[in-house]
Structure formats: C-alpha cells, structure tokens
Amino acid sequence: MTTLTAKDKDAVRAFWAKVSGKSEDIGKQSLARMLAVYPQTKTYFSHWKDQSPDGAPARKHGITVMNGVADAVSKIDNLTAGLLDLSELHAFTLRVDPANFKILAHNMLVVMAIMFPIEFTPEVHVAMDKFLASLALALAEKYR
Amino acid sequence: MVEWTEQERTIITSIFSSLDYEDIGPKALSRCLIVYPWTQRYFGAFGNLYNAEAIKTNPNIAAHGVKVLHGLDRAVKNMDNIKATYAELSVLHSEKLHVDPDNFKLLSDCLTIVIAAKMGSGFTPEIQATWQKFLAVVVSALGRQYH
Numbered sequence: 001m002t003t004l005t006a007k008d009k010d011a012v013r014a015f016w017a018k019v020s021g022k023s024e025d026i027g028k029q030s031l032a033r034m035l036a037v038y039p040q041t042k043t044y045f046s047h048w049k050d051q052s053p054d055g056a057p058a059r060k061h062g063i064t065v066m067n068g069v070a071d072a073v074s075k076i077d078n079l080t081a082g083l084l085d086l087s088e089l090h091a092f093t094l095r096v097d098p099a100n101f102k103i104l105a106h107n108m109l110v111v112m113a114i115m116f117p118i119e120f121t122p123e124v125h126v127a128m129d130k131f132l133a134s135l136a137l138a139l140a141e142k143y144r
Numbered sequence: 145m146v147e148w149t150e151q152e153r154t155i156i157t158s159i160f161s162s163l164d165y166e167d168i169g170p171k172a173l174s175r176c177l178i179v180y181p182w183t184q185r186y187f188g189a190f191g192n193l194y195n196a197e198a199i200k201t202n203p204n205i206a207a208h209g210v211k212v213l214h215g216l217d218r219a220v221k222n223m224d225n226i227k228a229t230y231a232e233l234s235v236l237h238s239e240k241l242h243v244d245p246d247n248f249k250l251l252s253d254c255l256t257i258v259i260a261a262k263m264g265s266g267f268t269p270e271i272q273a274t275w276q277k278f279l280a281v282v283v284s285a286l287g288r289q290y291h
Contacts, residue, residue, distance in 0.1 A: 036273055037273040037276055106253060110256060110267075114263075114267060117262070122174065125175065125178070
C-alpha cells in the first residue's frame with residue numbers, strides 16, 4: 001500500500017483547494033481523454049447510446065467520477081475505510097479491471113497540467129500521483 | 145509495421161517544429177526524477193539530486209534533458225521505420241547504460257505532461273492520442289534489442 005506522508009496529504013489538500021472549483025471540468029475532460037486516447041476503455045460503456053468522448057453520457061460520468069475523487073480527498077486519512085462502499089461497487093457490480101484506474105489517473109494528471117500549468121509543479125505532481133495510486137488501491141480492495 | 149495517417153504525421157512534425165528543446169527537455173527529465181525518484185539510480189554521477197529544488201537547478205540534468213529530447217528527432221524524421229532507426233540506441237540503453245525499459249514509459253508520461261502544460265487546451269484529446277501513440281512506438285523500439 002502506498003503510504004501517503006503528511007507532506008503528501010498537505011500537498012494534495014492544498015492543490016485540491018485551488019482546483020476544486022473546476023472539478024466538473026477536470027472530470028469531464030479526464031474521461032473524454034481516457035475514451036479518446038485509450039479506446040479499449042469504451043468497452044465498459046457499451047450500454048451508452050452515445051460513446052463519444054464529448055457526448056452527454058461521458059460528460060455526466062466524468063462529473064460523477066470526479067465527485068468520487070473529491071470525496072476521497074476528504075477521506076485521505078483512511079482511504080480504505082472511506083471508500084469501502086465504492087470498492088464493493090467496483091468489485092462486484094462494475095468489475096472494472098484495476099489497470100484502468102491507472103489509465104484514468106494519468107488522464108486526470110494531464111488535465112491538471114493543462115488547466116493549472118503553474119500550480120501543477122513536479123512536487124504537486126508526485127503527491128497527486130501517489131494519492132491517485134492509493135485511491136486506486138483502496139478501490140481494488142474488495143476485488144479478491 | 146506502424147501505420148500513420150497524414151493527420152498523425154502532421155501533428156507530430158508540427159509539435160516538434162515548435163518545440164523549445166532547452167525548456168521542455170530539462171523540465172521533462174527533472175519531473176521524471178522527482179515524480180519517480182528511483183529513476184535517479186542512473187544519474188549517480190550527475191551531482192546534487194537530494195531534493196526537488198536541487199534536481200530542478202542541476203545543470204547536468206538540464207543538459208541531459210535536452211540531449212534526450214533531441215534523441216526523438218530521429219524518430220520524427222523516420223516515422224515509418226522507428227524500430228530500425230533506434231536499434232543502435234536500444235543496444236546502447238541495454239548493454240551500456242543498463243536502463244530498465246519500464247523507465248522509458250515513466251519519462252514518456254512526464255514528457256506528455258510537460259507538453260500538455262505548455263500547449264494548454266491546444267493539446268486536444270486527438271492530439272494527445274497521436275502524441276502518446278508516437279511515444280509508445282519510440283518506447284517499444286528502445287526496448288526492442290534487450291535480451
């Protein structure tokens with residue numbers, strides 16, 4: 001399990017405070033990029049009539065996912081416990097291969113770099129990367 | 145063999161023609177050493193890498209970042225034969241430099257993020273897809289001659 005140091009958590013919380021106002025945009029763009037750059041991820045959305053990266057279902061889902069990330073920031077001191085329900089959802093209902101968490105995380109980092117080029121320093125980048133990796137691990141907790 | 149559309153070729157040559165190597169190279173390499181600190185193992189002789197500030201201001205790292213970025217020029221000029229173009233470089237990274245090929249992807253991800261920050265909203269999802277496809281081919285070619 002990736003251990004988030006106090007410094008990591010402070011960096012994540014500080015950066016999130018700056019960007020949370022754009023959370024919906026970050027979510028929509030991250031998901032759009034994931035679908036466009038990694039077309040294999042579209043296999044999870046075959047039930048959408050419109051699978052295009054900038055379609056309505058994708059945009060709505062990007063917001064949903066990002067709300068989950070925002071919630072995780074508030075539970076950063078115990079992600080495993082805090083994300084228990086979400087983990088069960090992903091494990092038993094959605095059954096998303098955890099490799100995809102890394103893919104989505106990468107696209108979130110790209111969007112953050114685009115939207116916040118000054119604030120997304122290497123130090124913030126490493127803290128966010130570690131946080132998203134920990135988040136992914138917590139989400140995969142109930143898989144097996 | 146990797147197929148490239150006309151649009152993909154244009155995207156790649158366009159990004160490289162307006163690339164500021166002296167700016168992007170150092171930023172990409174230093175970001176890689178900060179975000180993935182184990183990559184510092186290859187730079188023992190480069191001087192002070194003790195913290196992010198030291199890495200960001202290290203002139204040896206900066207110079208090397210420029211060098212690595214220029215290494216991509218050959219791929220841009222030979223997009224239809226990247227594998228053969230990089231055969232020698234692949235051998236070098238394997239036999240002489242002993243770089244774990246997984247690290248190529250780490251640097252490639254950092255380069256993507258630095259380019260994204262520079263291009264802003266101009267780095268559209270379509271351009272990102274082409275850019276990442278190009279880097280994936282480069283990364284694969286660099287790892288090809290390992291045994």
